[in-house]
Amino acid sequence: PMPPRATSAPTGPPAPAHAGTYRQGGDGTRGTGGLPGQRGGDPRLSLTVSAENRQPPGERRGRRVSCTVALAVAGALAAVTIGTGLLDGLLPGGDADRDRGGDAAATPSRSASPPAGEKPTPSASGDASEAPATALPKAYVGTWKGPVTEKTTGQPHGTLTAVFTEGKRGEQVVRMSTTISQLGITVTCNSVGTLASGTAKELNIREATDPDRPSTPGLCTGTEADLVFRLADDGTLDYRSKERAAGLPYGKLTRSGD
Numbered sequence: 001p002m003p004p005r006a007t008s009a010p011t012g013p014p015a016p017a018h019a020g021t022y023r024q025g026g027d028g029t030r031g032t033g034g035l036p037g038q039r040g041g042d043p044r045l046s047l048t049v050s051a052e053n054r055q056p057p058g059e060r061r062g063r064r065v066s067c068t069v070a071l072a073v074a075g076a077l078a079a080v081t082i083g084t085g086l087l088d089g090l091l092p093g094g095d096a097d098r099d100r101g102g103d104a105a106a107t108p109s110r111s112a113s114p115p116a117g118e119k120p121t122p123s124a125s126g127d128a129s130e131a132p133a134t135a136l137p138k139a140y141v142g143t144w145k146g147p148v149t150e151k152t153t154g155q156p157h158g159t160l161t162a163v164f165t166e167g168k169r170g171e172q173v174v175r176m177s178t179t180i181s182q183l184g185i186t187v188t189c190n191s192v193g194t195l196a197s198g199t200a201k202e203l204n205i206r207e208a209t210d211p212d213r214p215s216t217p218g219l220c221t222g223t224e225a226d227l228v229f230r231l232a233d234d235g236t237l238d239y240r241s242k243e244r245a246a247g248l249p250y251g252k253l254t255r256s257g258d
Contacts, residue, residue, distance in 0.1 A: 135166070136198075146159070151249070172193065189219070191208060192209075193207045202230040235255075
């Protein structure tokens with residue numbers, strides 16, 4: 001289910017905590033390809049409590065738990081403010097949720113036709129790496145790990161660990177954990193991913209809550225999300241999430257000890 005939208009926090013004294021909204025700071029430093037440059041963790045963060053998003057009487061509030069990689073560090077200290085803002089709009093209904101559309105995938109360029117009388121070259125007839133995969137390619141199997149950054153703000157989004165196992169299209173092929181620690185507080189969001197489609201070079205994964213590994217309660221988004229993993233020429237694995245409520249996190253993962 002789509003999370004409710006929340007308005008900005010009131011400027012007066014904080015009201016009772018109905019919906020937590022984390023504010024992010026940062027200057028959004030840009031990196032290559034138009035994406036914000038990845039940065040190390042900022043030891044400063046703050047929590048703003050909003051009472052604007054109230055549910056009508058008789059309706060149950062949706063659970064803000066588990067699954068994807070939207071994180072907040074100070075949830076256990078919901079009434080405490082520590083330093084400046086971090087992790088804006090990560091919770092469902094946050095500011096980043098008002099534009100929930102995912103990034104459009106880049107359209108591959110069309111291969112040029114070979115001259116008349118010549119046989120098509122492999123590149124002209126289509127690279128074998130672009131053939132649809134009916135199962136997870138073996139090159140992905142194993143453990144991958146790396147830092148993640150939010151595209152919308154340039155803020156750090158924790159460390160992602162993804163463990164790929166063999167499986168067919170439509171089956172769960174990856175278990176993920178995103179963890180962030182600040183000031184002695186650790187928040188972990190666990191999820192699983194189903195192989196929606198893919199090739200030898202790129203996978204499209206549908207992410208959902210991991211029913212077997214509870215996440216830090218109330219601090220992770222609970223909606224499903226679309227992810228893209230792409231093998232780079234240098235042997236790393238590029239990760240990109242299309243979940244705008246989580247800040248469109250992305251990162252570069254490397255193989256870790258399995």
